[in-house]
Amino acid sequence: MGQETQVTPWEPFFDPLDDALWARGSDVDWLKGTWVHAYTHPASLHERHPFIPVTIKQAEHLVRRYPEQVLAILGSLLSWRVCTVDQLVAGLAADVDGIEPFHRDAPTVWGALLRLGVIDVGFSRTEFLEGRRINQVWVAMGSEVMLTRRITNILGVPAWMRDVLTDGKFGQMRTHARHNTLTNHVALTAAHDSRFRFVGGDGWGGFRGIDPQAVAEIGSAGRQSADMIGFTRDGVTMALELQIHATGVGKKLAAWSKLLAYSPMRRRGILCVWLQAPVSAGIYERFDKAFDEASRFAEMPMGDPSVFSRMGYARWDEWYDGHACPTPQWGEYVDMYGTRRSVFDPAWQATCPTVSDVDVIQDWGWRLMDERIKAAWGWDVSRWAKPDALRGGFYGFVGHDITTRKEERP
16 A cells, blocks of 8 residues: 555646636537538638648548558557547557647648548637637547548458447437546556556446446446546456546446445456546535445445455546646545555455466457468467458557567468
8 A cells, every 4th residue: 555656757747627628618629620621611621720621532541641640549449438648648648659649730731631521629618619629629530420430440440449439329319528537647647557457448348348247147237437447457347437526436436336245256357446537626516425425325235355445436637737747545445344544455366367478469450360271170370370451450449568460371
């Protein structure tokens, strides 16, 4: 407990609680991709926003010129949903080196994707109301399936990724800029911490993705998901719920209690940590009643270790100092017994599953091919060279020590 953190700040680095970002509310002003794509005076739009190409053809040229960046951006938004460009550059789009920062004065990949209707781009409301530029710019997936499908066809996006991007879920989602920006700051902390194997956002944090067997046994889990999931080297799956307001917390606590009760630690190693973030500088809503009621849920004593010890809470100012840098208490929480614990406690390892190497996850497509060919014809093709397009991919997860393993394949 209280051990010195192994995390160092990353670049570009900013404080997600900076008042300048949220002086006018918890969301941002969005330039919707569907609006920009359909705009009938693109030249005047480019004049006001030079980062947006004038024509569709120019935008497509930029996308074709930087396909790896485009795939990294789209793949990352599968996981993080809403993110600042700086956060993607700092590590949340780790699938490719050199994600382009956001430049406003000339056409960019970001502007091209906006012009094509594939993403939305957001700016702090302070810019419009006060006339001063704020450094952070937000991006989110667009809501028009047909426009997204067109780009995935142009780039030859892997089939599984195309299906996820074009299934309509993104158009149904509300954007929560402040909430996601805070969550992504926690994710970046984990992504730059060597104690984690890999980290993903709420796009991959659904209950059915975390433990489908538990969901099947429960009967239903709705659309509940963690805001962030991080897999430590000791086998812990840290499921983070970042909560600003107390509204609806009781239902979420009940859902998590049930999932943990039906998901033994040895199968998935799940710990659920509720991180309370401030409504504004230094001001927190009270969660005492909700957690007190949750401590009496019937599921709490279940399992070994029990749900009591596998769920708990912490406050933002315990994990981060006044400059948004992680403190030595990062990863600690108070469980439902009132005992202080840490997700990095080595004692968890005895009750957790073994964590696979990152490349095992990344190469799931190739592995599936190996298994199916062997089952059908009895051939061992594990050493054969295979098309990169069928590799599977690692989009939306930030992993440590990702390797291509191409040199191992003849």
